[in-house]
Amino acid sequence: MKEKKLPTQEIEKAVKERESKTEFKSHDFLHAKRVAIGAKWFAKQLGMSSHEQERAYIAGLVHDLGRPKTEKKDHTESSILLSKKLLKKFSLAEEDQRKIVELVAMHLKGEQNMQKQVVFLADKILEQMGAQVVFRRALFVQEVDDYKDWNAIDAMEYQHSVRIKKFNPSVFQEKFRKLTEYQFAWSKESLEATQKKEPWLLELIEHCTENVQKKGKTINEIIKSFNPTYSKGKKYKKEALLYITGKKFKLFERLIKK
Incomplete structure (x- = not known):
């Protein structure tokens, strides 16, 4: 069965609009976009399917939505909650939402399964x-x-x-x-x-x-x-x-x- 095309452009537009309100230059939309590009690239290097690469790209876009202006607070949970909230606005299969959020959850910690690490790899090695x-x-x-x-x-x-x-x-x-x-x-x-x-x-x-x-x-x-x-x-x-x-x-x- 052919997988449904992901609404990547629509999600990117929504993230860009949301992040345009921030003056956090080091963690703005451009950072999210670079992590998205990097996550998709790492997914490709790991032999993941084109659909999985698109999931990785979307996860990169939404990975820092809950980031506060301090390092004293772990923003994993807030990023998960906000990414879920945003993704629900789009026509996404439940499996796609789950997999995207899983990549967001893994972006602050290492994971032995490299395919679950693609956002982490982009965020830490490239950014x-x-x-x-x-x-x-x-x-x-x-x-x-x-x-x-x-x-x-x-x-x-x-x-x-x-x-x-x-x-x-x-x-x-x-x-x-x-x-x-x-x-x-x-x-x-x-x-x-x-x-x-x-x-x-x-x-x-x-x-x-x-x-x-x-x-x-x-x-x-x-x-x-x-x-x-x-x-x-x-x-x-x-x-x-x-x-x-x-x-x-x-x-x-x-x-x-x-």
Whole structure:
């Protein structure tokens, strides 16, 4: 029996409309869209069907609907509830809804079954590592309540070090080891630059600080408008732009163990 086509475009439109109301630049619609693209890509790499890939894409779109402006609250349950509420508005089979919500539920924790991990993999390997995360994190620490009494540089160093300990190549399966090592190298280098207060990194943080409160300015626009003085800053901008425009996936595919 042929599976019913999923209302992906309609759901994406609804998520975009909902997220347009947020000024949370590090966790806006563009983040959700990138996780959706990444989740679908990981599903394809794992040999999942086109229908399962579409489920993964939708799960990526809705995975952060319940995210608060603090890391002190686990947003798994709120994201599950809000994704269920949104999905019920569309013509989706019960099985599709269940599978999509299951992927959302798994996005904050590892799972041995890689097919249940696709949103987790996209969110952690692609969005919490790599060059673009330096821009995201510089914005994030100035958006959440947790660091409101910190200066941006100290907050960035602390947040960077916490995330690197939590999500590093040892956390992920062997199949994705080379990919995670590639992405992790950017995060590790930028943490060391933060600790040493290297000028190129301070310039990048300052640029994000100048733009974090500007209404309507997205992270993509912030990265594009960065005019670095130092070669390292130029390297990070170039790499971040290649990722957010979808031009890194050919390399990522070569790094995956077949």
